[in-house]
Amino acid sequence: MSERNAGLRTRLVDVGVELVTTEGVQALSLREIARRAGVSHGAPRRYFPTHLELLSAIARRGFEDLAARGAAALGDGTESPRRQVATLGRVYLDFALTHRGMHELMFRHDLLESNTLGLRDASLPVFGMLVDLVGRARPDVDARLVAGALLANLYGIAQLWTWGSLQLITGADDFTPLLDAAIDAHLGREDR
Amino acid sequence: MSERNAGLRTRLVDVGVELVTTEGVQALSLREIARRAGVSHGAPRRYFPTHLELLSAIARRGFEDLAARGAAALGDGTESPRRQVATLGRVYLDFALTHRGMHELMFRHDLLESNTLGLRDASLPVFGMLVDLVGRARPDVDARLVAGALLANLYGIAQLWTWGSLQLITGADDFTPLLDAAIDAHLGREDR
DNA sequence: CACGGAAGTAGACACTGTCTACCAATGGTC
DNA sequence: GACCATTGGTAGACAGTGTCTACTTCCGTG
Numbered sequence: 001m002s003e004r005n006a007g008l009r010t011r012l013v014d015v016g017v018e019l020v021t022t023e024g025v026q027a028l029s030l031r032e033i034a035r036r037a038g039v040s041h042g043a044p045r046r047y048f049p050t051h052l053e054l055l056s057a058i059a060r061r062g063f064e065d066l067a068a069r070g071a072a073a074l075g076d077g078t079e080s081p082r083r084q085v086a087t088l089g090r091v092y093l094d095f096a097l098t099h100r101g102m103h104e105l106m107f108r109h110d111l112l113e114s115n116t117l118g119l120r121d122a123s124l125p126v127f128g129m130l131v132d133l134v135g136r137a138r139p140d141v142d143a144r145l146v147a148g149a150l151l152a153n154l155y156g157i158a159q160l161w162t163w164g165s166l167q168l169i170t171g172a173d174d175f176t177p178l179l180d181a182a183i184d185a186h187l188g189r190e191d192r
Numbered sequence: 193m194s195e196r197n198a199g200l201r202t203r204l205v206d207v208g209v210e211l212v213t214t215e216g217v218q219a220l221s222l223r224e225i226a227r228r229a230g231v232s233h234g235a236p237r238r239y240f241p242t243h244l245e246l247l248s249a250i251a252r253r254g255f256e257d258l259a260a261r262g263a264a265a266l267g268d269g270t271e272s273p274r275r276q277v278a279t280l281g282r283v284y285l286d287f288a289l290t291h292r293g294m295h296e297l298m299f300r301h302d303l304l305e306s307n308t309l310g311l312r313d314a315s316l317p318v319f320g321m322l323v324d325l326v327g328r329a330r331p332d333v334d335a336r337l338v339a340g341a342l343l344a345n346l347y348g349i350a351q352l353w354t355w356g357s358l359q360l361i362t363g364a365d366d367f368t369p370l371l372d373a374a375i376d377a378h379l380g381r382e383d384r
Numbered sequence: 385c386a387c388g389g390a391a392g393t394a395g396a397c398a399c400t401g402t403c404t405a406c407c408a409a410t411g412g413t414c
Numbered sequence: 415g416a417c418c419a420t421t422g423g424t425a426g427a428c429a430g431t432g433t434c435t436a437c438t439t440c441c442g443t444g
Binding site: 025026109110112120127144145146151154155156157159160163164165168170171177178181 | 349
């Protein structure tokens with residue numbers, strides 16, 4: 001079933017992904033991952049010299065997963081760029097709220113700031129997609145600036161929503177109005 | 193000079209604030225704070241039963257500080273609501289980038305989610321100000337929704353800017369265009 | 385067969401947060 | 415004034431953590 005001989009390196013990351021989605025980010029201690037992988041606590045050091053690097057590798061899986069979900073949702077890309085941005089935003093918010101632990105890990109300060117294993121760079125493809133779509137949806141503006149602002153908006157909604165602040169402020173119980181508001185704001189209101 | 197007999201409770205928080213701004217958030221161990229306060233490692237427990245509560249008290253100072261800076265920048269409030277929102281946004285981004293450690297602490301997941309010491313509630317006054325101003329700047333829209341979206345946008349810009357992602361995406365080296373873009377987006381472009 | 389390197393083990397070290405037993409002072413009451 | 419209880423802080427223990435280092439085990443190659 002699960003490939004027990006898949007090489008310790010990938011097995012450690014597998015265990016980490018499993019662990020962060022089920023138990024949360026505070027369960028990702030080096031020793032616990034090693035235990036669940038069935039090896040001693042010193043074994044991971046062979047592949048990940050430091051705890052941070054192992055965490056970065058796990059977070060990287062999150063970015064890859066997110067990118068895959070985005071690509072799958074876009075499909076053949078026949079929708080209008082505007083709607084593709086909307087679906088991307090929804091996919092991202094769904095992901096962030098469903099996989100809270102993983103999302104939290106992906107955007108941890110110490111991971112991104114140290115840029116271990118090029119984690120920050122690994123997150124760029126997803127963003128590149130967004131810049132491209134924004135450019136096609138609004139050819140009249142600085143696409144990189146608008147895409148950056150929109151991305152920040154989506155990220156902020158994801159975070160503030162997870163700990164309930166936005167529910168308190170807006171009184172909403174679904175993030176859809178916020179998502180629509182953000183996209184309308186940055187891409188202009190659409191006549192439907 | 194510094195009040196050494198100010199009561200251990202506030203002195204611990206003082207030390208924590210000092211420590212997080214100079215050394216960063218990872219330096220905020222319970223024992224280190226106790227050491228710098230000149231007491232044993234068990235002493236804080238009398239006032240803060242758990243490490244998390246002490247951290248929350250420190251973060252709370254951050255929110256109070258931020259609110260004070262906002263109020264000071266607004267002054268007598270003679271500016272147009274639109275401009276007041278802009279100054280508030282600038283104050284917040286300046287704060288976030290100048291006091292990175294404190295800002296990181298203020299929005300730590302485990303603190304906000306557990307809402308220890310009502311930390312999440314302590315952050316609401318700042319947000320209330322924003323809702324009010326947005327309502328006066330754009331009486332035609334759902335102020336709470338727009339304010340929430342704008343707030344999320346500001347927060348996202350602060351975060352993504354601190355670890356350099358937005359610089360990579362937008363190519364900018366100053367956050368002003370992003371701030372302007374966000375405010376224009378949510379409040380509508382202003383004829384200047 | 386010998387050897388060398390790769391892979392993993394096991395123990396030590398310093399450090400962390402929490403818990404518990406103790407101690408010293410302080411102040412109120414009889 | 416003697417007693418006692420409460421408050422505020424100390425000190426040591428405990429389990430857990432990340433990192434480092436010495437050691438074993440195993441396998442392929444010469």
